[in-house]
Amino acid sequence: MAGYPWISFTTDYGLSDGFVAACHGAIARLAPAARVIDVTHLIHPGDVRHGAAVLSQTVAHLPPAVHLAVVDPGVGTARRPVAVETEGGLLVGPDNGLLPWAADVLGGVRTAVELTNRDWFAPTVSRTFHGRDIFAPVAARLAAGDPPAGAGPQIDPDTLVRLPEPLVTAGDGWVEAEVLTVDRFGNVQLAAPAGALTGLGPRLRVGDVPAVLGHTFGSAPDGGLVVYADSADMVAVAVNGGRAAVVLAVAPGDVLRIATTHTATAHAATADAASAAGDDDPSGVALP
Numbered sequence: 001m002a003g004y005p006w007i008s009f010t011t012d013y014g015l016s017d018g019f020v021a022a023c024h025g026a027i028a029r030l031a032p033a034a035r036v037i038d039v040t041h042l043i044h045p046g047d048v049r050h051g052a053a054v055l056s057q058t059v060a061h062l063p064p065a066v067h068l069a070v071v072d073p074g075v076g077t078a079r080r081p082v083a084v085e086t087e088g089g090l091l092v093g094p095d096n097g098l099l100p101w102a103a104d105v106l107g108g109v110r111t112a113v114e115l116t117n118r119d120w121f122a123p124t125v126s127r128t129f130h131g132r133d134i135f136a137p138v139a140a141r142l143a144a145g146d147p148p149a150g151a152g153p154q155i156d157p158d159t160l161v162r163l164p165e166p167l168v169t170a171g172d173g174w175v176e177a178e179v180l181t182v183d184r185f186g187n188v189q190l191a192a193p194a195g196a197l198t199g200l201g202p203r204l205r206v207g208d209v210p211a212v213l214g215h216t217f218g219s220a221p222d223g224g225l226v227v228y229a230d231s232a233d234m235v236a237v238a239v240n241g242g243r244a245a246v247v248l249a250v251a252p253g254d255v256l257r258i259a260t261t262h263t264a265t266a267h268a269a270t271a272d273a274a275s276a277a278g279d280d281d282p283s284g285v286a287l288p
Contacts, residue, residue: 003145004089006065007036010055011131012043013070019129023068023136026122030140037062046073048098049163050252053181053189056101057232059089067102068139069093070131081115081134082160083148090148092139094130097163109157116152166191167255173199174259177235179252186243188250189236190258194229201260206237207248210261217241227258 007027013019020041027034039058043051051071059067072079072094080095087107091099092115103109115134118125120141122133138151166178168191177192197213204211204227211225220226220240225247230236237244237256250256 004064004066004143005033005035006063007031007034007139007143008039008059008062008065008067009036009041010039010043010051010058010067010069011041011071012045012047012051013041013131014045015041019131022129022132023070026132026136027140027143030137031144034066034140034143037065043071047071047252048073048096050181052098052101052163055098056105059102060105062089064089066090066092066139066143068135069098069102070135071098072096072130075130076127079161080155081130081138082155083113083115083138083142083151084109084157084160085111085148090139090142092135092142094135095161097161100160100162109160111148112155112157112160113148114152114155117150120146120151168192168196170196170199173201174257175200175235176255176257179250179254179256180234181252182245182250185238186245187230187236187238188244188248188256189230189232189234190256192235194233194235196235197227197229200227200258203261204258205261206256206258209247211237211258 024036027036040054048071055069067089070093074096082095084091084099084103086103086109089106091103093099115138120138122137125133166180168177175192175196177190179188180191181189200213202213204213206225209225211227212220214220214226214228217226217238217240222241224240227237239247
């Protein structure tokens with residue numbers, strides 16, 4: 001196996017301790033030529049869904065790599081350590097739902113192995129730091145060209161733990177979806193794909209808050225709410241110059257309803273009727 005020149009690295013370890021550096025050191029000892037891309041180490045502590053969302057929305061923009069991801073509240077328990085092979089790269093981490101969304105983006109799971117070969121681990125394995133002692137050394141060996149089969153026995157890909165699919169429903173002029181992430185700017189990303197916006201009108205309500213349908217933050221006036229397709233091609237809500245998560249009082253896991261406002265629909269219908277009648281001056285029908 002040729003290996004990979006890149007390792008991507010995603011964790012909830014934060015930046016105030018030496019956890020990330022220790023993992024970098026484990027990689028450098030075994031694969032000194034590998035280059036590491038730090039995706040983020042600021043995943044909310046223990047928030048597997050947040051880690052899965054960030055990883056899955058990032059891997060498509062990275063070079064072919066071994067993707068090392070550790071958000072592991074079950075470290076030291078019976079949860080399996082795994083490596084997953086896909087068309088677009090390898091994924092290494094805990095079998096707790098963190099990896100499959102990214103595997104889907106990379107072309108789907110081809111094979112998966114449980115990491116059981118202790119010769120691939122650190123000489124001493126901490127019960128609480130598998131990132132340093134199991135996952136980083138395994139990722140390094142894979143990047144250096146060792147085959148995944150050497151890490152342990154194959155497992156049925158269908159037995160990999162998957163997170164529940166987030167709630168997404170839609171109807172005539174509305175969409176209701178789970179909040180997937182909130183970024184550092186307070187923008188609220190929903191689990192609905194951007195295509196869900198096609199059935200919405202130009203004037204909306206997000207929960208009880210008026211909003212507009214737009215293309216970017218400046219589509220709304222200062223302090224106004226805008227619904228748009230974000231850079232991951234998902235439905236998102238932002239405040240121009242503010243924090244939508246604060247305005248809407250939502251967090252990941254909450255459900256938001258976005259609906260075309262009745263006033264906008266009524267005014268649009270009036271405008272259409274006036275236009276069809278040949279009225280060149282349909283006063284009173286401008287959208288609010």
